[in-house]
Amino acid sequence: xxxxxxxxxxxxxxxxxxxxxxxxxxxxxxxxxxxxxxxxxxxxxxxxxxxxxxxxxxxxxxxxxxxxxxxxxxxxxxxxxxxxxxxxxxxxxxxxxxxxxxxxxxxxxxxxxxxxxxxxxxxxxxxxxxxxxxxxxxxxxxxxx
Amino acid sequence: xxxxxxxxxxxxxxxxxxxxxxxxxxxxxxxxxxxxxxxxxxxxxxxxxxxxxxxxxxxxxxxxxxxxxxxxxxxxxxxxxxxxxxxxxxxxxxxxxxxxxxxxxxxxxxxxxxxxxxxxxxxxxxxxxxxxxxxxxxxxxxxxxxxxxxxxxxxxxxxxxxxxxxxxxxxxxxxxxxxxxxxxxxxxxxxxxxxxxxxxxxxxxxxxxxxxxxxxxxxxxxxxxxxxxxxxxxxxxxxxxxxxxxxxxxxxxxxxxxxxxxxxxxxxxxxxxxxxxxxxxxxxxxxxxxxxxxxxxxxxxxxxxxxxxxxxxxxxxxxxxxxxxxxxxxxxxxxxxxxxxxxxxxxxxxxxxxxxxxxxxxxxxxxxxxxxxxxxxxxxxxxxxxxxxxxxxxxxxxxxxxxxxxxxxxxxxxxxxxxxx
Ligand SMILES: Cc1ncc(COP(=O)(O)O)c(C=O)c1O
Numbered sequence: 001x002x003x004x005x006x007x008x009x010x011x012x013x014x015x016x017x018x019x020x021x022x023x024x025x026x027x028x029x030x031x032x033x034x035x036x037x038x039x040x041x042x043x044x045x046x047x048x049x050x051x052x053x054x055x056x057x058x059x060x061x062x063x064x065x066x067x068x069x070x071x072x073x074x075x076x077x078x079x080x081x082x083x084x085x086x087x088x089x090x091x092x093x094x095x096x097x098x099x100x101x102x103x104x105x106x107x108x109x110x111x112x113x114x115x116x117x118x119x120x121x122x123x124x125x126x127x128x129x130x131x132x133x134x135x136x137x138x139x140x141x142x143x144x145x
Numbered sequence: 146x147x148x149x150x151x152x153x154x155x156x157x158x159x160x161x162x163x164x165x166x167x168x169x170x171x172x173x174x175x176x177x178x179x180x181x182x183x184x185x186x187x188x189x190x191x192x193x194x195x196x197x198x199x200x201x202x203x204x205x206x207x208x209x210x211x212x213x214x215x216x217x218x219x220x221x222x223x224x225x226x227x228x229x230x231x232x233x234x235x236x237x238x239x240x241x242x243x244x245x246x247x248x249x250x251x252x253x254x255x256x257x258x259x260x261x262x263x264x265x266x267x268x269x270x271x272x273x274x275x276x277x278x279x280x281x282x283x284x285x286x287x288x289x290x291x292x293x294x295x296x297x298x299x300x301x302x303x304x305x306x307x308x309x310x311x312x313x314x315x316x317x318x319x320x321x322x323x324x325x326x327x328x329x330x331x332x333x334x335x336x337x338x339x340x341x342x343x344x345x346x347x348x349x350x351x352x353x354x355x356x357x358x359x360x361x362x363x364x365x366x367x368x369x370x371x372x373x374x375x376x377x378x379x380x381x382x383x384x385x386x387x388x389x390x391x392x393x394x395x396x397x398x399x400x401x402x403x404x405x406x407x408x409x410x411x412x413x414x415x416x417x418x419x420x421x422x423x424x425x426x427x428x429x430x431x432x433x434x435x436x437x438x439x440x441x442x443x444x445x446x447x448x449x450x451x452x453x454x455x456x457x458x459x460x461x462x463x464x465x466x467x468x469x470x471x472x473x474x475x476x477x478x479x480x481x482x483x484x485x486x487x488x489x490x491x492x493x494x495x496x497x498x499x500x501x502x503x504x505x506x507x508x509x510x511x512x513x514x515x516x517x518x519x520x521x522x523x524x525x526x527x528x529x530x531x532x533x534x535x536x537x538x539x540x541x542x543x544x545x546x547x548x549x550x551x552x553x554x555x556x557x558x559x560x561x562x563x564x565x566x
Contacts, residue, residue, distance in 0.1 A: 002171065003511040003562070007504075012563075038503055038519040039533040061533050063503035064563075127503065 005117035006124070007064065014068035019075045024057040029142040033134040035126050040066045044074075044134035048142040053077050053085050056135065065115075065124050070131025072112050082139060088112070089132055096125045151463050152456040155545040161187040161448075162543055173513030176548045181331050181359060181492050181539030182517050183381045186441075187448055194386050194441035204433045206410055220436045223443035224426070227391055230446045231376070232367040237399060239392040239426040240439050244358045245281040247377035247392035248325075250405040250429060251354060252285035255323065256293050257403040264322075264352075264402060268294030271320040273351070275300040275308055275337070276529055277330045280522045282356040286325050296320070302529055306333040306482035313345050321351040328360035332521045332537065333482030334465070334492035336360070343372040352398065358382055363461060363490055363541070365454040368393055380438065385445035389438035392429070399425035406431040452542060461491030461540045464549050468493050468538060471553040477560065481535055491540035494521070497556055500563050502534040508559035509536075514552055 023030070028047035034040070040062030047055045056074040060067060073092075077085040092112055095104040100120035104113035118128045159165045162185050169175045177185060197219060203212035205220045221235075228235045241247045255264045266272070272286050276299050290297040298316055301309045308326075317324060324346040329336045339355070346353045352374040357366060361376075362383035368376055375398070380389035394402065404411055404422055408431035413421040422428045449457065466486050472478040477498030483489045497505055506518035517537045520527040527534060538552055 001511065003508065006507065007562075039524065039527065040503075041533070063501040065503070121507070124503075124507070 006121060008114035008117065010072075010111050010114045011068040012064060014071040015064040018067060018071040020057050020078070021059060021071065022057060023059050024055055026055055028055060028057075029138045029145070031134050031138045031141070033130055033137070035062070035066065035130050037126065038063070040127060040130060042066065042070050042131050042134050044070065044131060044138050046135060046138035046142050048082060048139060051082050051143075053080050053082060053139065058131065058134075060131075062130070063127055065118060066127040066130045069112075069115060069128045070134070072114075073131045073135055076110060076112060077135065082143060085135075085139065089136060092132055093129065095119060096128055151460045151546075153452065153460040153542060155460075155543060158452065159543050161189065163188055163191070165543070169513050169515075170511055176512075176514040176551050178538040178540065178544065178548065178552060179515045179517050180362075180382070180541035180544075181521075181537060183387070184362065184384050184541055185543065186384055186386070186445070189448055190384055190386065190441050190444045193444035194437045197437040197440045202437075205436055206427075207433075216436055219440050220434065223439040226443035226446050230366070230450065231361070231391075231393055232369060233393050234396065236425055237368075237393055237396050239394070239399075239429040240434055241377075241390040241392050241429075242388050242435060243381075243390040244356065244377045244379040245390070247390050248281055248285045248354070248356070250392060251375060252289040253405040254402050256289055259403055262401075262403050266290075266293040266295045266322055269320060270295040270322045271318065272297050273299065273317055273321055273324045273326075273346075275326045276302045277306075277308070277333060277335065277523060277526050278325070278327055279331050279356065279358070280524070281358075282325055282327055282354075283525070286323065295322075300326070302333075302526065305484075306330070306335050307488075308335075308337055310338070310341060313341065317342070317345045317349055317351065319349050321346065321349050323354060324351050325354040325356070327356040327358070329357075329363075329490045329492070330482065330523075330526075331359045331492060331539075332494050332523045332526055332535070334489045334494070335483055336488040336490055338488070339371055339373065347372075359490060359492065362449070363454070364458045374398055380442040380445065383442070383445055384448055385442035386435075386438040388435045389442045391442075394425075396425070399429075402429075404428050404431070408432045410434075449542075457542045458490070460542060461544075462486050462489075464540045464544055464546065465489065465491045465493060467546060467549045468552065471549065472556075475553070475556060475560075478556065481530055481532075492537060493539075494535040494537045496532065496535055497560065500559055502536040504563065505536050505556070505559050508562055509552070509555045512551070512555045512558065514548075514555050516552070 028045045030045040032043045042060030044058045091108045098119045201215040203216040205217045227238045355373040355376045357378045361378040376393045381387040411431040481494045502518035
């Protein structure tokens, strides 16, 4: 079914068993992002040490796409240098804007290529980007500190 | 299950709507259950609008030529149709671009800053709304209160999705100047009890503003019987075009209400330093109006009147009853709003277990079923119920029992689809 291209198993797995969910007690920059069109919300907390993403934790409510995406994002970027994390972020953003014409680079995106199907559903792109945009916001603030 | 008792022949009605000849998502029949957001349009409305452009297009109230005369006649004729539809008089009908604009018009007219404005809201005044308002009937009042220092208070919503009227005399007190509420909730389907609220508002000298977006397209309206002071609805939810809305106000109020938008056509006299205003409704219609859309709206109201609004509401209630009964049989389904069809219209919001409404909506879409998901522009209401979103099905005259069955089957399909993934 066409719908399966959207709801890849790995996405639903992250939705059911999210990673890094629950905000850390450690110090970090915390941001709250909302998708005003549907009401989905995520809070993302990021700590950056010496240019390295030391910890990403989050909490939120929302659809499978938004919650799985933030879960996968937090797992992907933890431990990476900010520059590397931004490369993934840019690649993911480009994938979302590809209108179904790109499969995504698994070398860069790893499991997040599963979101390729989302780019065919314009109403869902914001869901998939919600957590990434929150990460971007928080990591920029964290570096400025 | 079928509604053989329905007073409408939906098969015949559907033939009037060109959109139902197309399919969606790889050849699926379109099951359109999102008329609460916007309705589909019959061919007669589409051609009335197009025909204005084809044959009569000119700026109304302006040119000294035949086309301008015809355009003016068509536009003013549309105003007469709306007046008849609401059982109002012609000079009480103001064309706006939407209900949103109508409500902003009022909120700004109530704060013109003009010392002669008898409607001017001031510090110490009170504005009463309800917790179930669409953002369009909340934010203009909320911001009016902020601009003027007035106090905003609201009727709460009970767990059954009704207004809690137990504190009506404290809420609508002697400081109250405006009571703004929806006739029918766009989320819960609840039809609000106006009589008691209008009586109390008038007792303290407040005006009642009624948001009829979800009622006027579906049930016969008689502004005199409703007793309210202002009423608005959007054309596009009533089979009409986008870009046209209606604001009705009592003529003795409109006479004194200051304008909101300034410009051409709304003046009586203009000098470099001052201007005076044309009488209502022209005072409130600055600029060249949405003429073709007004003509399209008149055609839509004619269509609704010909079918019969009593029949339309009765038909929608049968579908609502069928859906509520079907949802009651789905253990995981939870309905937000009245579970009976008493004082209720054909809008049903629900959730299904842990399936997020956006995911449910996406599955239904894959089956050709169009519903709305989210907070439905009534965020404080969904928050009140402790949720972020619901799935909403809303009915109109072209929906039938098989589509309710399709929705229920779609819900079962989604439960299966998301079950062990
Ligand atoms: C109850 C209610 N009020 C106001 C509006 C605003 O209507 P419009 O967007 O056409 O101005 C809507 C439509 O979404 C509505 O359902």
